[in-house]
Amino acid sequence: MSIPSYLDLRQKTRARDRSLRDKVMSLEEAAALVADGDSLAIGGCTASRTPMAMIWALIRAGKRDLEVSRSIVSTEGDLLYASGVSRHIITSWFSQGIVWGVSKVMRAYTESKRARFEEWSHMAMGLRYRAGAMGVPFMPMRSMLGSGVLDRTEGAKTMECPFTGETLLLVPALNPEVAIIHVQRCDAYGNAQIDGLTFMDIDMAMAANKVILTTERIVSNEQIRRHPDQTKIGFFTVDAVVEVPFGCAPHECYGLYEPFYTHMDLYAQMTARDADTGAKAYLDRFYHEPKNWADYLSRIGMAELLDAQRRGSGIYDD
Amino acid sequence: MSIPSYLDLRQKTRARDRSLRDKVMSLEEAAALVADGDSLAIGGCTASRTPMAMIWALIRAGKRDLEVSRSIVSTEGDLLYASGVSRHIITSWFSQGIVWGVSKVMRAYTESKRARFEEWSHMAMGLRYRAGAMGVPFMPMRSMLGSGVLDRTEGAKTMECPFTGETLLLVPALNPEVAIIHVQRCDAYGNAQIDGLTFMDIDMAMAANKVILTTERIVSNEQIRRHPDQTKIGFFTVDAVVEVPFGCAPHECYGLYEPFYTHMDLYAQMTARDADTGAKAYLDRFYHEPKNWADYLSRIGMAELLDAQRRGSGIYDD
Amino acid sequence: MTTERARISLSVAPAYTGSELLAVMSARLLKDGQTVFAGVGIPLLAAILAQKTHAPGLTILFEGGVIGPFVEAGKLPPSTNEQRCSRRANMLVSITEVLLLLQRGYVDVGFMGGAQIDRFGNLNSSFIGDAENPKIRLPGTGGGNDIASLADMIVAMKHEKRRFVEKVDFITSPGFLDGGDTRAQAGLPAGGMFRVVTDLGILGFEAESRAMTVLALHPGVSAADIKANTGFELPVPDDVEVTPAPTPNELAILRELDPEQLYTA
């Protein structure tokens, strides 16, 4: 755990082309922007707005040793472990989801020490991204103190507040090398609108040294400029834009589709008995064998997709 | 300059009725929520979304010795000085506006030491509200260092960063006793939507111990709940809701009306020769004599109002 | 985990599941007008039940960034981060912002479940066994640590000896730490354990020592029953109250909310 010096952080930002330019590319081209060993932040939370298509592309591209961070990690964490893309995940909670019990793959990898799950409090994760977004080395906060969670993390420091004398915790800035974030729509330059829950994505985009956006739909810059107060992630932070319909499947994308629950159940079943062979079989069938993203969606199934979409758009029925 | 202890801050919040309840009242009733000597934060910036009707009500109610803070202060600061409502304004910039030159009233009151203009950097103002909003005693930042501005403020402290060894400035939290904020629309509970520029209002509402919202229009809670991601200020922070059409006049309200430029010119003319008598005449004519808010608007003039509205709604012409 | 429970003799079979009992008893602790930061499962069910009975002005917050939602019967969310949590909410904010509401003091009650709790109300949801070589790696804190650090807490959990332990394997979410004023000393002057609701009774914490104590027993549960299912010395006052059983109305509301018994089986 080391914090970059301020000049190093600024140098990385300065070196980026932050101008208003077309950044549209394919999943494969975007995957090439991620180097083995990079720190990688993942947008969304649990089974919501997970940039699954980008993760799919990183796994297919055979990336290695990414230090992954996310607010809360679900099935995508299992797959990052099982594929070897990551052996170190920094998050506050890691399992498929409460209704599916404790993730067998997470357990298998962490209990055997093949992989590390570095646990911070949820707010600490958020404030670490926020410090990174603000260009300061830390944020002060008032939780995690006194807990085992604090004891097992690296880099947080307690301080006596110079104003009040109170004990505060300073959590270190997180400036991931790359952030991958999925949005409902953005323009070719990367001006993104996000409907519904934004999780930690806005701070994450500002904190990262490189941002890859996947989007359900690319819209015109004119449409963005008609409602600039709806832009949640600005073009100047974005390095790649990839259009991927149903890019979170089998997770949800707010207002468009809910989780593909039957497929989530299938995943839980496949990994229930033997985590290693189950995850490998799942990766083969849904990650390595599909010809392309449409083929991946086909394997999940058209009926599931239509059902998830019907439930997803239902949030706007009122 | 003192920072409340954490327990004191929480105690004040705990004592408030933060439930979903009808808070609609008159300007006069809302003014009664402000006590002489209170610290008062004002939403908006320069001539934008200034809660002018609430300021008008505070001046008419004869409030005294409010410690006022705002991102940037325009004509309302002159009037707070001249009426005696405030003799201490904390802000980053204070004048009617660049095109009108340096405010004569601000100069007259500060140069004669009848009133204090405590200057912080713009970002420092924002981060002071943010620290207050987050429930921490300070925010770290990287400007104001080395400047005369820092020398003349009370309460900021430099620190050596325990992570990087760099010099940082810690600016103290600002938790105003009352915040007054004008919005385009909110419901009777205080769930507010803000179009366009939000300035420092969102942090300010969270930081304050009491929030008075004035609004162009009160809408149904059902309308708010159809787009909860558009709620910028939550009901639980709000203590009063007052419906006041053209509540920022002669300043602007984004998307509804631009500044009433002819009236702003009139104000500049009235205060140009002799600040004291000019401000008094202006206060008499526009603050003390009007029977009510509609009468105030009448004195500004119908033609001006229609022109400001035409220009204001023009932002949505594209 | 499988359930292992010291035998309890009830005179008649109850007309409700243990989870339903937990939800009803927890709901009754919530007061009208309060702001409650709730986890999914029992806490969510209990909060909605309270809204639909004695506390219509209760405001529910979810850690996904949701303030004052309306959760539809039969469409319970699988976590606090899916759109189902946000339906007809008053406001949606980022995760960081909603957690900061706890820190700013806007939340009256934090309300969650727990895997393991100890005498001083410390909660473990991270490791069973030694953290360095755990028998089970659990999912971790999520917002639990933040909620328990910053709000008055209600915890709802099954009452089993291996869950109610002398000392938790790992403090994921702080209770009163080592008791007395050790919580405040650690930098947590606000919040702390208020109640633990189990399927056997309702527990509180002594004002000085901050040790867990029994406030009430559920119908048909004896002092011996609750002691037998607790892994530490648990005082039960002689004149301990007995909670009124769940009413048909309470149970009917719960069953309408969770017809598939996702959380109340």
Added chain:
Amino acid sequence: MTTERARISLSVAPAYTGSELLAVMSARLLKDGQTVFAGVGIPLLAAILAQKTHAPGLTILFEGGVIGPFVEAGKLPPSTNEQRCSRRANMLVSITEVLLLLQRGYVDVGFMGGAQIDRFGNLNSSFIGDAENPKIRLPGTGGGNDIASLADMIVAMKHEKRRFVEKVDFITSPGFLDGGDTRAQAGLPAGGMFRVVTDLGILGFEAESRAMTVLALHPGVSAADIKANTGFELPVPDDVEVTPAPTPNELAILRELDPEQLYTA
């Protein structure tokens, strides 16, 4: 302030005002693809002029919270906080957020005017005279201090002896403080003065001492002219460049932008 200027002899009357000259010369310093944090007045005019000539990919930020707007000809805003600033922007954020972009390092150039500047590029917009007993209380820093602390700076201002002083009455916005590495020592390792554009010439800062120096003179301005209007020792190289005069195209664009000469009188 009234203008007091040492006499300058121009062979022919220029076809532009001093403000127009400032705007044109400043615009030429901006590069395509840069992100510029601009104040209203000359900086805004110059940035738009650059966009319309050699730098179409320039991104303009305003401290009101505006990223990449399109300002309409003839509808110049009275400050950076009115809706006119935000027309057809790419993004609107809070004031705090847009200033934090400076701190995060997303801004290439800060661009503002100034009331008083000294040898090391420190700017004063707070007090004329002693701060405790000022002759004039000026409006203050606004975002100026933050911009000057965190970005490479271009300052556009009238060249007058009482504005170009040995030491400013008050450091509102830091330049190189006392020169050398004193700026970094104060905790400002990034940014700093890059150029000062005046109606007489273009000034830079020596790499070591950080003292102001002349890089170019505008057409018809002599070394003696610029020295006579500067309140401190200002080196002018023998082979100092002369800037090309504003072109008819540049002037036409400016006049279309500000037909009422709000900022270019």
